[in-house]
Amino acid sequence: MKVALVTGASSGIGEATAQELQKAGYTVYAAARRVRRMEGLAAKGVRVLEMDVTDDGSMTEGVKKIIAETGRIDVLVNNAGYGSYGAVEDVPLDEARYQFEVNVFGLARLVQLVSPHMREAGRGRIINVSSIGGRIYEPLGAWYHSTKFAVEGLSDSLRLELKPFGVDVVVIQPGGIKTEWGGIAVENLEKTSGGGAYAEQVKQLAGFFSQMDRASEPKVIADVIVKAAEARRPRTRYAAGFGARPVLFARRVLSDRAFDALFLGAMRRFA
Numbered sequence: 001m002k003v004a005l006v007t008g009a010s011s012g013i014g015e016a017t018a019q020e021l022q023k024a025g026y027t028v029y030a031a032a033r034r035v036r037r038m039e040g041l042a043a044k045g046v047r048v049l050e051m052d053v054t055d056d057g058s059m060t061e062g063v064k065k066i067i068a069e070t071g072r073i074d075v076l077v078n079n080a081g082y083g084s085y086g087a088v089e090d091v092p093l094d095e096a097r098y099q100f101e102v103n104v105f106g107l108a109r110l111v112q113l114v115s116p117h118m119r120e121a122g123r124g125r126i127i128n129v130s131s132i133g134g135r136i137y138e139p140l141g142a143w144y145h146s147t148k149f150a151v152e153g154l155s156d157s158l159r160l161e162l163k164p165f166g167v168d169v170v171v172i173q174p175g176g177i178k179t180e181w182g183g184i185a186v187e188n189l190e191k192t193s194g195g196g197a198y199a200e201q202v203k204q205l206a207g208f209f210s211q212m213d214r215a216s217e218p219k220v221i222a223d224v225i226v227k228a229a230e231a232r233r234p235r236t237r238y239a240a241g242f243g244a245r246p247v248l249f250a251r252r253v254l255s256d257r258a259f260d261a262l263f264l265g266a267m268r269r270f271a
Helices: 012-023 035-043 056-070 093-121 142-165 181-193 199-214 218-230 244-253 256-268
Strands: 003-007 027-032 047-050 075-078 124-129 167-174 237-240
Touching (some): 003 012, 003 056, 012 027, 056 093, 075 093, 075 218, 093 142, 124 142, 167 244, 181 199, 218 237, 237 244, 244 256
Parallel strands (some): 003 027, 167 237
């Protein structure tokens, strides 16, 4: 039976992915800081791990545990991440660094820990959950988008490095998904820049985010991740969820100025 490790599995996309991979026949290890929130997964037979992707020791011990118990890791789903918003002028650099620790360096460290086992086996799949935010941009989201642009670039180079060893690297680009992400992003946005020079942009972007009631369920992304895990020859990128494909198409065909105007116009409608 194949073995999968899914990070950020206490809610949203990670939780749904752990469930769907188990249904597909995998032995699934669901990892997150909040173990109590994974009791539902444990009740379904998913193996839960306490893991903090900013703590090297917890990641190292988690991977050791999986190898000791199963002897293999076939699929790594790097899903842990969060969105912290605010004007570049306002966001403390400690918060910016922490967002990189969670969204980029934690992901990279797990790749370092897991890829030797995949290389030795001559097979494996690393699935990095990025975002359409790894291809587009928006005001007040510079640090979040920087992390996702970094995930995209890291994944492309990693794909070439691991290809000779039979290990595939896949990027998932979710659009609007009904998770805790939006609420956390808006909370940080308003706390950081809601009362200063950028208050009007905060109001507009918060209104824009409020349309998440039209977003897709996390299972939409979980199903795509299972597809990427199971495909004989997976695509390098999968975009899915509310608005993902049209937004990425617009970014591809429009100039920077035209995309700026499109996005700012959309924001103003929610002022």
